[in-house]
Amino acid sequence: MSEQSRLMLVVSPLMENSPAFDRAAALAKASGAALHIVAFDYLEGLATASMVNEQALEQMRLGYVERHRQWLEEQARPLRKIGVQVTTEVVWVERPLQEILIHLKEQPMAALIKALEYESPLSRLMFTPLDIHLLRECPVPLHFVSHVQHALPRKIVAAVDPFHCAGQYKSFNDRILHEAAKLASTCNATLDVIYAHDLSSISADEFGFDNASAFFSSGTAKTLFDAQGDAFRELAERNGIPPERQHMIMGNPTKVLSSYADAYDIDVIVMGRVGHRDIGRLIGSTVEHLLYKMPCSVWVVSPEELAE
Incomplete structure (x- = not known):
């Protein structure tokens, strides 16, 4: 990895830490790469809340995205202190695959890092x-x-x-x-x-x-x-x-x-x-x-x- 390379860490929409954070930070620090942390948010309950006031619903979505952005910034702060160049981003999207591929096309990355999400065999069949x-x-x-x-x-x-x-x-x-x-x-x-x-x-x-x-x-x-x-x-x-x-x-x-x-x-x-x-x-x-x-x-x- 070159000093100009970037790593992309895709994190959960649930504002929870995972070993992927530590692995991404360690790799970025060791390689001198920049780290871009992105969350693709979509909460079914919030997205489909049965509220008459659509404007209020939109404010709730924006509020969640902003809280998540602030949370990511809190996770990034100690990484910046050890010399890792970190940027954060939160996107509200129901199907993140295409957004991830677009990100990788528009912002070339040396690697994509993600916590493995376990799925049961039955779930994978469905x-x-x-x-x-x-x-x-x-x-x-x-x-x-x-x-x-x-x-x-x-x-x-x-x-x-x-x-x-x-x-x-x-x-x-x-x-x-x-x-x-x-x-x-x-x-x-x-x-x-x-x-x-x-x-x-x-x-x-x-x-x-x-x-x-x-x-x-x-x-x-x-x-x-x-x-x-x-x-x-x-x-x-x-x-x-x-x-x-x-x-x-x-x-x-x-x-x-x-x-x-x-x-x-x-x-x-x-x-x-x-x-x-x-x-x-x-x-x-x-x-x-x-x-x-x-x-x-x-x-x-x-x-x-x-x-x-």
């Missing part, structure tokens, strides 16, 4: 939460903060997948490692790299086999595993990752990454994502599945060629 929308559409690195042990991360893991049939994402692994290394350098944190190798996700017909049993009994599976091990080591070495920081683990990526993060007290896992049409197959496809299961915060990177 409607798509804001966090998932952001995961799919945010054009800048997106940091979902949860389970914070340290305001400034100490242990960071980058999740990569050197196996791609589409050349469109050939350099994406390097981009993920570049972003992870930059974050680790900013935080003076350790950086490990994991490749969760899951043969069960590979389609047999991609390699000219009529069925999966022929694929696995042919010895192609072992050959592929060895080849991907070589590709993973070459990728890691190309990006300056020492052998002791490289981990290739067989298994379902969701289980491998969550178990590793829990076992080694990881603060942040850096992952890639692609267009959600390819969910379940390409690099970063496990992000949506992992988001609510990880025992640490998640830093999501999108390919430059897919970002608008």
Whole structure:
């Protein structure tokens, strides 16, 4: 992050603090970036209050927005005292996604930071939460903060997948490692790299086999595993990752990454994502599945060629 970069922290409309405040402040301080804190307010009860006097209702809305603005300024004051350049903003809007995307287009940010809002599986089936929308559409690195042990991360893991049939994402692994290394350098944190190798996700017909049993009994599976091990080591070495920081683990990526993060007290896992049409197959496809299961915060990177 450059000294001129800016971080955007999206906060709750309920005037409540969260670990995301501490994480955003720590990252801004460590990187020398400015911090823009914005709240997209909309309270259903207040917005639809059954009052005859529309002018009085509007005054209530304006009053709430002003109180929230003052509250944000109170949170910003101690950050300014430690040298962080902070600006605050409150916007009354029912659907914040488009406003967030407009903000990011009009005010380029180095990253968007937000507390992860837990949603039950049933709720996610009924409607798509804001966090998932952001995961799919945010054009800048997106940091979902949860389970914070340290305001400034100490242990960071980058999740990569050197196996791609589409050349469109050939350099994406390097981009993920570049972003992870930059974050680790900013935080003076350790950086490990994991490749969760899951043969069960590979389609047999991609390699000219009529069925999966022929694929696995042919010895192609072992050959592929060895080849991907070589590709993973070459990728890691190309990006300056020492052998002791490289981990290739067989298994379902969701289980491998969550178990590793829990076992080694990881603060942040850096992952890639692609267009959600390819969910379940390409690099970063496990992000949506992992988001609510990880025992640490998640830093999501999108390919430059897919970002608008």
